Amino acid sequence: MNTNEVDILLVDDSQDDVDLTLHALRAENLANHVFVARDGEEALEFLFCTGPHAERSIDHPPKLVLLDLKMPKVDGMQVLKQIKGDERTRTIPVVLMTSSREERDMVSGYDLGVNSYIQKPMDFDEFRKMVKLLGLYWLVTNRPPVTNGRTHAAGQAK
Amino acid sequence: MSSAGTKLGKQDSATLEVKLRALLVEDNALDAALVVRALHKDGFDVIVDVVQDEAAFTKALRARPPEVVLADYNLPNWKGMEALHVLRKEGLDIPMVLVSGALGDVTAVECIRQGATDYVLKDGLARLPEVIRRALREKQERSLRHKMEDDLAKKVDELARSNADLEQFAYVASHDLQEPLRMVTAYTQLLSERYRGKLDDNADKYIGYASEGAQRMQVLIQDLLAFSRVGRNGVASGTVDCNAVMIDVLQTLATAIQESSAVVTYGELPTVWADRTQMTQVFQNLVGNAIKFRGKEPPVVSVQAEKTAQRWQFSVSDNGIGIAPEYVENIFVVFQRLHGRTEYPGNGIGLAICKKIAERNGGKIWVESQPGSGSSFKFTLPFHSPDDEEGARS
Numbered sequence: 001m002n003t004n005e006v007d008i009l010l011v012d013d014s015q016d017d018v019d020l021t022l023h024a025l026r027a028e029n030l031a032n033h034v035f036v037a038r039d040g041e042e043a044l045e046f047l048f049c050t051g052p053h054a055e056r057s058i059d060h061p062p063k064l065v066l067l068d069l070k071m072p073k074v075d076g077m078q079v080l081k082q083i084k085g086d087e088r089t090r091t092i093p094v095v096l097m098t099s100s101r102e103e104r105d106m107v108s109g110y111d112l113g114v115n116s117y118i119q120k121p122m123d124f125d126e127f128r129k130m131v132k133l134l135g136l137y138w139l140v141t142n143r144p145p146v147t148n149g150r151t152h153a154a155g156q157a158k
Numbered sequence: 159m160s161s162a163g164t165k166l167g168k169q170d171s172a173t174l175e176v177k178l179r180a181l182l183v184e185d186n187a188l189d190a191a192l193v194v195r196a197l198h199k200d201g202f203d204v205i206v207d208v209v210q211d212e213a214a215f216t217k218a219l220r221a222r223p224p225e226v227v228l229a230d231y232n233l234p235n236w237k238g239m240e241a242l243h244v245l246r247k248e249g250l251d252i253p254m255v256l257v258s259g260a261l262g263d264v265t266a267v268e269c270i271r272q273g274a275t276d277y278v279l280k281d282g283l284a285r286l287p288e289v290i291r292r293a294l295r296e297k298q299e300r301s302l303r304h305k306m307e308d309d310l311a312k313k314v315d316e317l318a319r320s321n322a323d324l325e326q327f328a329y330v331a332s333h334d335l336q337e338p339l340r341m342v343t344a345y346t347q348l349l350s351e352r353y354r355g356k357l358d359d360n361a362d363k364y365i366g367y368a369s370e371g372a373q374r375m376q377v378l379i380q381d382l383l384a385f386s387r388v389g390r391n392g393v394a395s396g397t398v399d400c401n402a403v404m405i406d407v408l409q410t411l412a413t414a415i416q417e418s419s420a421v422v423t424y425g426e427l428p429t430v431w432a433d434r435t436q437m438t439q440v441f442q443n444l445v446g447n448a449i450k451f452r453g454k455e456p457p458v459v460s461v462q463a464e465k466t467a468q469r470w471q472f473s474v475s476d477n478g479i480g481i482a483p484e485y486v487e488n489i490f491v492v493f494q495r496l497h498g499r500t501e502y503p504g505n506g507i508g509l510a511i512c513k514k515i516a517e518r519n520g521g522k523i524w525v526e527s528q529p530g531s532g533s534s535f536k537f538t539l540p541f542h543s544p545d546d547e548e549g550a551r552s
Contacts, residue, residue: 124347
């Protein structure tokens, strides 16, 4: 896959969860341009085009970052902080997905500028519906922000 | 000054030698010797330090803590009563007896008021041993009482902590269990979607069992979370009109009421000091149970409240199947069920939650019932606000 043509950056450390999300996305034909980062560190390397992703162009951000909260090393909240704290990446829509019901997490998520905060439904059908809704909304319905010319241009290029 | 009484006391105590470490605050060596002799005579094996001023007193206190301080009221360089302040400053609970040549009644009373244990005149030293004995006895009782109070406080502390730990454990455990369980339910569902009818009959059956089990566990975990949340969300947060709560409850239970042709009535209910969500949970569980555990007749449920001397007493009575006497305690325990799941669905969490809510609000819950002739669940709650002991609004 050309990593400059990624629609969704899925950041999650558990393979079973990743498979479920991919399964749900595939059912809606939304899984063709998904890049999976195994932890927060890899997500940051991808987004900021460093390390193994040095060849990537930061002008081609994903249309959506699906971010798991609980991860080893760099957790979701830290990834969010970096994305929203950097001029070059702060307009990328980020959706936090968590099984946590802690209000604390939600509040700090929004404080850091998360675009959406979602609690993963326990029921698989509900989960599928939710992923479908998310994918369709952020990739089809939503228009990416025009504040950053380059980001916008990159979005249009596809 | 030796009366018959003190002589008798002398003989009694002389039979048991009592070791005593005393600190004398005294400038007159002869007086000090007289004190020691009076104590010896009365059976005290006494070791004394004699000091005259604050510095020496403090030093002796620290070097060899005495069991009793005997202080002259008048000293050339110091005042006997000052010794009391030093004792306090050092945090020592050591009885102090004033031993003085002359002490007016007013002064004596003032000294005792300030914390001296007693006073003995120098020409009445025969009284001293008894005074010391009493002081030591009182001190022992005092420290025993303190120790008991401390122990009790420690126990209460430990209990509170372990309770909080348990709450936290239940919450974290059930929370963390959800994540792996989500995987089990999701993948068994995927398995059955993709491979139903493609393997053999057994495979379909096994997959069915697995997903049913996982779903049941999901409900259990959610119940456990609900149960532990009762503890986490504190108590009584405002006034709650129980009539309004009942309206909500009847709405929530509308389907169940309709399906069972139940008749649910409630009398004039009071306003109580509680958490609205929790009160709703209590009434909903009790009325819901009354409908669920019905007999052959359509359920008739009555919710009432009456004012007792100290608190409100609520009752939720039904004409249902009732409960055998041996189970009336069990039913309030988490996950205790008396019936098969196919007979009456549920996980046995409802009454446990009711009990927790009632108790956390300073009330009690119990059931009065006979098998076959209905049940009456009763619970009490304090009057609606701590400031309104009368609870007159009914």
